[in-house]
Amino acid sequence: MEYQLNFLEQISNRAKADIKTIVLPESEDLRVLKAAAMATEQGLANIILVGDEKKIAVLGEGLDLSKCRIVNPISYARFDEYVNSFYELRKAKGVTIDKAEQTMKDYVYFATMMVKLGEADGMVSGAAHSTADTVRPSLQILKTKPGTKMASAFFVMVVPDCEYGANGVFVYADSGVVENPDAEGLSDIAIESANSFKQLVQEKPIVAMLSYSTYGSAHSELTEKVVEATKLAKEKAPDLLLDGELQADAALVPAIGQSKAPGSPVAGKANVLIFPDLNCGNIAYKLTQRLAKAEAYGPILQGIAKPVNDLSRGCAAEDIVGVIAITSVQAQG
Numbered sequence: 001m002e003y004q005l006n007f008l009e010q011i012s013n014r015a016k017a018d019i020k021t022i023v024l025p026e027s028e029d030l031r032v033l034k035a036a037a038m039a040t041e042q043g044l045a046n047i048i049l050v051g052d053e054k055k056i057a058v059l060g061e062g063l064d065l066s067k068c069r070i071v072n073p074i075s076y077a078r079f080d081e082y083v084n085s086f087y088e089l090r091k092a093k094g095v096t097i098d099k100a101e102q103t104m105k106d107y108v109y110f111a112t113m114m115v116k117l118g119e120a121d122g123m124v125s126g127a128a129h130s131t132a133d134t135v136r137p138s139l140q141i142l143k144t145k146p147g148t149k150m151a152s153a154f155f156v157m158v159v160p161d162c163e164y165g166a167n168g169v170f171v172y173a174d175s176g177v178v179e180n181p182d183a184e185g186l187s188d189i190a191i192e193s194a195n196s197f198k199q200l201v202q203e204k205p206i207v208a209m210l211s212y213s214t215y216g217s218a219h220s221e222l223t224e225k226v227v228e229a230t231k232l233a234k235e236k237a238p239d240l241l242l243d244g245e246l247q248a249d250a251a252l253v254p255a256i257g258q259s260k261a262p263g264s265p266v267a268g269k270a271n272v273l274i275f276p277d278l279n280c281g282n283i284a285y286k287l288t289q290r291l292a293k294a295e296a297y298g299p300i301l302q303g304i305a306k307p308v309n310d311l312s313r314g315c316a317a318e319d320i321v322g323v324i325a326i327t328s329v330q331a332q333g
Contacts, residue, residue: 007158007169007295008322011200015044015328022324022331023120025111026128027051027070033060035320040067044321045328048120050107073110082113089141112137115306121331124323126311131176131299138301138308148303152189153177153310154196155285155298156326162292164252165271166203171196172273172288175281176299176310186229190274191237192302197272199333200300200326208251208270209233209244210280214260217247226276241265248273248284297322300330307331 022039026032027049033056036047047068049056056070073079086109087100095103103109108129114120125134135151144151153176162168173193174181181189186209194205211226212218223245230244243266250260250267257267275281289296299310300323307330309323 006167007156007201007297008325010202011322011325011329012042012044014332015325016042018328018332019043019045020121020328020331021046021048021119022327023048023050023111023114023123024320024324025050025107025123025125027056027107028059029128030059031315031317031320032127033063033065034317035324036068037063037065038317038321039324040064042321044325047324048111048114050111050114071110071114073105073107078117079104082110082117085117086113086141106137108133109137109141112141112308115308116141122307122309122327124309124311124320124327126309127313127315127320130313131310134308134310135177135301138304142305142308144303145305148192149188150181150185151177151301151303152181152192153299153301154193155296156200156300157285157288158295158297159288159292160294166201169201169203170271170273171201171205172275172281172285173302174275174278175285177278177301179278181277183225183228183232186225186274186276187232187236188303190229190233190242190272191240193272193274194237194240194242196300196302200329201271203271205241205272206266206269207233207240207242207272207274208246208248208266209242209274210248210251211245211276212247213245214247214250215245215264217260222276229274243267244274246270297326300326 022045049070082104083101152174154173155175157170159168197205209230213223226245243264249256251270254268261267288294307327309327
């Protein structure tokens with residue numbers, strides 16, 4: 001697990017070097033309260049808990065939450081400002097002031113607005129909510145980054161005793177959000193994922209556009225999407241080390257890459273793996289996690305204007321702490 005520890009230590013040390021404020025809306029989940037206590041104790045972030053002070057005190061009895069800021073939307077001095085801000089953002093979609101007021105009582109929406117208005121640098125949610133319930137408020141309030149048309153998700157995969165990738169570290173995308181991107185969307189996911197890899201892993205991204213075909217060994221509507229996405233990504237980011245379409249073994253194993261895709265600058269060296277659809281990406285990360293005993297960090301969201309991250313509903317408090325640290329590092333960038 002050497003690489004896992006190195007990755008976590010690197011992220012944690014970077015988070016501590018420039019402390020950011022992360023808001024956690026799921027204050028009625030004990031795992032989240034434990035993570036808040038751990039994150040503040042370790043100096044990873046300033047933590048805001050959105051919720052009812054009394055409920056938090058009862059649920060978190062025995063935890064040191066003294067360093068956390070607790071904000072109850074109903075009694076918050078800026079609540080009306082939050083309501084008006086959401087109304088202005090969504091009135092063209094038919095949202096009324098009454099609807100905006102009701103929406104801002106939702107902890108996830110309220111936390112997202114804290115990020116929008118600069119009271120927090122990022123948000124972590126999903127321990128008790130679906131991915132859709134985390135992503136939807138972010139897209140409504142924060143929107144996508146300039147120049148980015150869609151939000152997507154990736155996993156940082158840390159594979160022990162692995163000679164491939166960046167010492168066993170990879171980004172897998174999209175493995176969490178976009179079900180079946182078209183070629184244009186797939187090209188955007190590739191570019192965003194390369195940026196995410198560079199930011200979090202601090203290594204040069206080498207991007208493989210994956211398929212069941214390598215360099216035209218098969219032809220179908222499925223392979224043509226990847227071929228077109230590769231072309232578009234190269235046009236949008238000509239300096240990016242990116243190639244495709246490549247089979248997974250050609251992307252990872254030098255000898256196979258040289259045999260199947262001679263002359264490719266990526267084959268046999270890839271550390272960012274772009275899957276053609278969510279079926280492939282999700283299956284691949286889970287297989288890698290279970291069969292290779294890899295650590296999987298994510299789904300980490302990208303393409304949103306400010307850092308927001310989703311959690312697995314099966315996560316442990318320690319997992320949440322890791323995502324808090326990752327979100328803090330994203331906020332630094």
